Amino acid sequence: MWSARSNGLSSVASARLKFDVPVAPAMKKTDWDKRIQRAVELAERYSSAAEVLAFYRHILEFQKTLRADVASSSSPAGGDKAAFREQLNLDIAVQQLPALLALVQRTGPPKLAQEAAEIGAGKLHLSSPPCYASSEEQREMLRSFLLSTDANGPESNHFFARVLLQPQAEHLAATQQTQSADSSASVCPACGARPQVAVLRPEGEGGKRFLVCSFCATEWEFRRILCPVCGEVDHQKLPRYSAEDFAAVRVEACDTCKYYLKSVDMTVDGLAVPLVDEIATASLDIWAVEHGFNKISPNLMGF
């Protein structure tokens, strides 16, 4: 939280400050407690998202219990995204599935709970890609998620896969510390998934933009006034929409490709936890969609 200056200047303790490189936040062990605590706070602050956050909190607490260090951390050639996914341990994930299904049936929203029940009970699930409930088929479900290029559709089977594999992915990405070579990569340099949210971190008088991966939560530098989807740079075509209700979160849209993502401005609220604040401001997503914009990638709660 107390990151020292990051305006590209080395400090005498260069160990702590990287010289001449925008300091990406240290990719240390996922701080689940921080996310859980933030989810609780925001549930109080934004009643509109209370139900969603309450469920998300359960999911976070579940993810916290999962062993993340099962993914082999034998680092593949940096940025080899396929190899990255190969290293995630599906068997463990399959073992963890029943517990998740139970949790969702107990605490999840109706449709998701019903689905959990069906997967658990081995009924045929009609959503595509089809997935069946034998453990082999469950494994296949997780696998199909990993192989899908857009590794985060809103389909609920993707929901289960994301919940189970995300801790492994985060752990793996952290151990690999993949850094993007340029500041205009629109997909995660570690796992290749699309960005979930942008975060602005203090850099001098300004806010340096990073994108947060929707799967492995890697943050990579992504320069300002540039559309992550179509590469638009015309500032007139890149409106930012903000609401008084959310001081630090805004919609960063593109009039050219009509995609958007939200950004969390840490120069306004240093206590924000991007992935959680992103979910807590679902009403901004609704506003954006109503106004004809498409989200780059829906979040874990399906928004």
Added chain:
Amino acid sequence: MTNGWIDIKNTDMMLIMGGNPAENHPCGFKWPVEAKRNRNAKMIVVDPRFTRTAAVADLFCQIRAGADIAFLGGMINYALENNRIAKDYLVNYTNAAFIIKEGFKLPEDGLFSGFDAATKIYDKSSWNYQEGGNETGKAVLAAPTEGHEAKAALMPVSTAAKGAASTPPPPPSLPPNIAYDLSLQHPRCVYQLLKQQYSRYTPEMVERITGIPKDQFLKAADLFTSVRKNGDMKKVATIIYAVGWTQHSFGTQIIRTAAMLQLLMGNVGRAGGGVNALRGHSNIQGATDMAGIFDILPGYLKVPNPTDKDLKTYLDRITPKPAKPNEWESFNYWSNTPKFMVSFLKAMYGNAATKDNDFAFQYLPKVDRNYSWVNIWNDMYEGTVKGMFAFGMNGVMIGPDSQKNIDALKKADFLVVCEIYPDETSAFWQAPGITPDDLKQINTTVYRLPGAGFAEKDGTFVNSARWLQWKNAALPPPGDCRLDQDILAQIFLKIRELYQKEGGKFPDPILKASWAYTLPAHPSLSEIAKEINGKALADISDEKTAISLKAGQQLPGFAMLHDDGTTSSGNWLYCGSWTEAGPMMQRRGTEDPSGLGIYPNWGWSWPANRRVLYNRASCDLAGKPWDPTRSQVWWNETAQKWVGNDVPDFKPDSKPEEHMGPFIMNPEGVGRIFVPLGAMADGPFPEFYEPIESPIENPLHPSQSTNPVVKKYKTKMDKYGTPKEGYNIVCTTYRLTEHYHYWTKNNPMNVELVPEPFVEIPAELADQMGIRGGEKVKVTSARSDYIAKAMVTKRIKPMMVDGKKLYQIGMPIHWGFLGISEGEGRTAKMPANLLTPTVVDPNAYTPEFKGFLVKLEKV
């Protein structure tokens, strides 16, 4: 800057002199600080005042304003005496080994050979290389005798006198086959002459002239040259300067001395090295590149003069032929001048520029005299300049001699000012002291047009580091304000319309200037930027690079320019800034693979996106970097070409064994320690001269105290003070961190930070005169006087100069008669430049704002 802002972080040693970056470039100054923090680099600051830059320096020397050449000459002497030089670099990358013609004479008496006292012009024919081949180790000739010199000195005078009657004939050219002595022993080789020239700049002499105690100078000299201890080439030193050097009647020669020192030590072309001018304003670099000044055309092409009866004559005159030792290679890049020039004419006059009409060469005015800044005001004062356009240029405040400029404007017929704030130039008739009766006599019609602020305009600025950076317009101009380019276009189109309707003197260039902008009265700067880059006018191709272009396509770079009218380019130097790939100066890539701070994909840097100039010199003869930890470019044996982290500033396929010189813009291909022929007006080596207003006679040669080719101006406004008349305090002017020129006096925050003008006075002098801080003092020069509060400070010490005790004072320039504090009656409503003299550097025509004489009294 030969290098760039970020590159300063790569240095091991900084000499900051004639500049004050901590105060005037705070955000750029993070990089010197970075070098200190990260590389333990040392910082030497030399300045008349202990500045905020000095406050973080490792060593500070207080120098008498204007004594810089003596200090740097002393440095050169020290480096030579103590073998703190880069031998291989010197022999192979500079003209140190070249032999100079007999008859050349050093200025022991203050004059080089060839001076004509009548015209105050040098005949430079003796400032030339000797023809011939390799003289290495050959019979050593006797040093030139008196006789030689006498002859040498006499001979040219007559020719010069002849020349002076009419326009002087074009100077003789450099020999194609230059004689040289790689052992550097020949008594007339540049190296020996250099030694001889600066042997007079002993530490004792440096102390006499600069006022810097000998031991302190030696400390500085030893520290700076320590990067070249025993000729080791690993470390690099940089020299950083600003207008503290340019604003002297010998400014160009100060910079030359610095360049020579850097060549001598092998610091040019290297990361963390170079000679780095910190420009004072956001687009001064661009304005120079784009020839906002009378004596050049865009891309530093020489203006035509009346003897250029046609395009060919002109091109023959200005296109240099290679001049080098036969055994060496020279790229001589300026040999492409005809391509640059013809492409420029095509951009200017489009289809009206044809082979048959010399590409409209005659449309360009011919220049054979000095029309520079101070001459404009001088001639307006004398009545020959009737009208003036001033777009964002506050000439009354800028001076020199503001009163002369005000009185000049009184004599003009019309003045057109485009500004965003009320400025002193358009309001010259409201200057303090002008009575209602005077007003009735002032017949100047003044138009004050509201222009647009920076945030309301798009377009390109070029920073000190030669980076072109496009900015976008954030909002429209307020009220009835208009975009500057629209105002200019609308005035021009109206004039063109009048010539169409009514005819008039030589209307062709006005009627035929190309104006193919979608909205003629609102030319888009993007369209202009593309025109500046240039395009193919016919299908062209280049077999070497296998690039071929269709007519109408943007040019990828100046290598594609032609001299047959098949290409156009408004400024060859910017060719490559807006290609078919798009606007390069709009790029914002933040990657820096080498870690050297090159940022190849951020904006675009001239020439050819090269971030450090002369970077071939960062390698040894074999093409390997002098310091592998700072590898910029290198020779790739397998690929048989020059490659690297930066764009090689070199002929890409020239093998090291071809021995091509790294300084490709010189016909010799090497760095010029000795500048031959006409390149400098006042000498091939810098010599120390006193400022025009000086407290002492030049200790080197009292008989020739000041720069011999500098002319004083003659109007009754032009008075120059002497110590005899009581002007015995040296005064200098400068800017503050908190303010910007004559602009932020309109911003409350900046005014709060520094509300009022002041005069910095040495505590000792103040005590003598009974002046206490905050009391009003009057500073008087031969021109005028100036009243402000005294800042009594220990940061300016009295100094002993040539045995005499001397005081220096200084004053910031930011206040005039229009502004927040001015409006509140908290200033004397006087521009600081009321005091400064009208006299200019003979090479750059920059006025001598720094180091003039004043009297000081309590009010």
Added chain:
Amino acid sequence: MDVSRRAFFKTGIAGAVGITVFGFDARPLLAQAGSLKISRSTETRSTCPYCAVSCGVIIHTIGDKAKNVTPQVIHVEGDPDHPINRGTLCPKGSSLQQDIQNERRILKPQVRRPGSDHWDDISWDQAIDEIARWTKKTRDATFIETDAKGQTVNRLESIAFTGGCTDTNEFNYLVVKTMRSMGVVRLENQARV
């Protein structure tokens, strides 16, 4: 999938029971989304107009061109991506907003007539017309086609153009084109001094 989601929300708005793909009750969210006071802002990359470090700045403006609302500057931010200033600004740069929106700006063309002690307002058309006539009159009266030695010089010595330090390259090129074409040789700029 995006289409279906939008369709879903549309129905949600339409009053049908709003539930999300996962079955969350969307009504509170829809309600809040409807009540949000959204402001549209634009970020514009610019360059500080002061010294030659040329620090990058990002100017934040609100107001929608499309809706014909004149943009207002709400914030000037040091460009965090800029390799030289890295988001930092000096005391001049950090007060740039005062320069952009400053009550001392001159907002209309004015003329001071011979002998007059005050400014008079003048229309743009009038001003430009008068300036053009002044220029032509002066040029026609003093244009020099050949010098004493009969050499072609085609120059105008009686009118000077002086350009400022914040003029862009493109503007400066227009200056060269227009002024040189009129024969102006007294062409100078802050670059000289």
Added chain:
Amino acid sequence: MSDRGTLRIQQISAHPGPVAGEGAQRQDKVCKLIDTTTCIGCKACEVACVEWNDMPFQTTYFDNTYQTMPDTDWNYWNLIKFNEDEHDNGSFAWLMRKHQCMHCEDPGCLRACPADGAIVQYSNGIVDFQQENCIGCQFCVSGCPFNIPKFNPNTKKVYKCTLCSDRVGAGLEPACIKACPTGCLHFGTKDDMKFLAENRASQLREVSGFQNAGVYDPDTIGGTHVIYVLHDATKPERYGNLPAKPRIPLSFTVWKDIFKPIGLFGAMLGFVGVVMHYVFEGPRREQPTPPVVRIDPPPPPAGKEN
């Protein structure tokens, strides 16, 4: 203020009984590091302070120095002090020190303050004035070893640098930090900042030839949450009267150390407060509400103290 929600209080001026939030897990101690050896006195931090705190434009006057004004003011909390520093040996330095509240670990202002809740020290070390509880007695002014608190005659309240407690409360750096173009300002945990500072100091001693370089973090007041790297830590006075051994005036320490244990204390201070308030403002208009209420209601004074 938003910070009340996020910053835990450690000490409260003139507050009877234990402090709210005590016993709960500690927050990191924060600290601002100022490296005077790389400060160029550009005043970007002054502008940032004025802008963040919405200070009104005020007319300043030339005072024979580059310093914006002689001292900090109730509406100007951050000031670069310029000091021309000459030595007998002829050596000269122009020392620039960013002057603002030092946020003492043992704050004299807080000790001296008789008004319940007018001055609080958060457990992250920030010392903050709560103007709504200030009675304008100005004891804090005499209690401060650095002459920081400044009285506004119009509002009859005392003001000073809050270390941007509102920003810090929101997880941000103070406004001045982000403004510094040379990176001579840092903000972080006290441990981190001490580490940076000591490193820089040793670099100055070993490489730059400043044998006396060191870190200013005076233990006489339990250390400060604003620390300096100085070229010469042996003579902090050179930097515009930075006291080598800052001390809280005895009277105040005595007060606290002697009376605090005694139950009278709360009542007495309350009384003093009333008197002071009466003296300075006449009859009390409204009861100032102690901030602790908003944090966590304090238990009543323990019985044994009666």
